[in-house]
Amino acid sequence: MSADASAAAAVPAPKVNPNAPTEETVLSVEHYTDRLFRFRITRPQSFRFRTGEFVMIGLPKEDGKPLLRAYSIASPAWDEELEFYSIKVPDGPLTSRLQSIQPGDKVLLGKKPTGTLVLDALTPGKRLYMFSTGTGFAPFASLIRDPETYERYNEVIVTHTCRDVAELTYSRNLVNDLVNDPLVGEMVEGKLRLYASTTREPYACMGRITTLIETGKLFADLGVPPLNPETDRAMICGSMEMIQDVKALMIAAGLTEGSNAAPAEFVIEKAFAG
Missing domain, CATH: 3.40.50.80 (Nucleotide-binding domain of ferredoxin-NADP reductase (FNR) module)
Structure with a gap:
């Protein structure tokens, strides 16, 4: 084994956070007023939730860190896609950017749905x-x-x-x-x-x-x-x-x-x- 290969082998693989949000694709967006819109995203096969629960949704910040907020899941547990209904806050850290998403864009989806409206x-x-x-x-x-x-x-x-x-x-x-x-x-x-x-x-x-x-x-x-x-x-x-x-x-x-x-x-x- 060469010195270069030996050095490379000694570098540990970066740790993967099992709870990190997944990156999902926006499938559709519909605006109702200047204050309200809904959007649908892809649903990971492993994502399970009870009808009525909420989950963290977000976008990466400029420094690369995720900016996440709690959103109720508007689609039922049997749906193959995930739907969300959102308000638009002009100066909101997340919704000021989220309201501009288009089909094909990426959003972050948390892995731990929860809630009491079940x-x-x-x-x-x-x-x-x-x-x-x-x-x-x-x-x-x-x-x-x-x-x-x-x-x-x-x-x-x-x-x-x-x-x-x-x-x-x-x-x-x-x-x-x-x-x-x-x-x-x-x-x-x-x-x-x-x-x-x-x-x-x-x-x-x-x-x-x-x-x-x-x-x-x-x-x-x-x-x-x-x-x-x-x-x-x-x-x-x-x-x-x-x-x-x-x-x-x-x-x-x-x-x-x-x-x-x-x-x-x-x-x-x-x-x-x-």
Whole structure:
């Protein structure tokens, strides 16, 4: 063996971090408003997650280090691709760059999905509420496309509150298209209901979801009884303020907060993108 070969053999191979993000390819991008867009990326064969969970998504920084933020996975666990629904923050370290991605570009995908907005974190019930504002609809976009959701509940009610009508496009299109979905199309009929409202632009239903719950308008419009811990289960996702306010209303109605370790009547999400 030559001296050069001997020296090369003595150099240890660089360590590979098993938890390092994978580099995935952007497959499609759709912009809804100047504040909201969705994108789909490739899914590694080894990537496993439970419907409703979130994962770290990001881009490499100029110094080569990854810049990652938590994003709810908007596609169901059975999908061969991964979908994400994102807000655009002009001065956001990540979203200011992420909003410019195009098909063919690369994004970073974390390896450890987690979260509490999963069916197993709730005890059995008859009616499932999914309360969301803005991009907080993302985990519910995953859950309403999963057959197990309809196998567990007789009725699934998703609420989506945004400032303007255009910001409701993603949820409205998704729910409308589900009747044609080959996997859950027949299951959603008569079970899934979308209750959308706005807080600024005039719309058929206006008001913050907290107000709609407190006044009873939500239940009157839907023709269902008030929240009942014996029959109703709930998931909450939105801004931190919205989550805390709706959580307080759930507790006032007698529902108990659950988790993966201790399932109960309602769960909240705390992952945010920025």
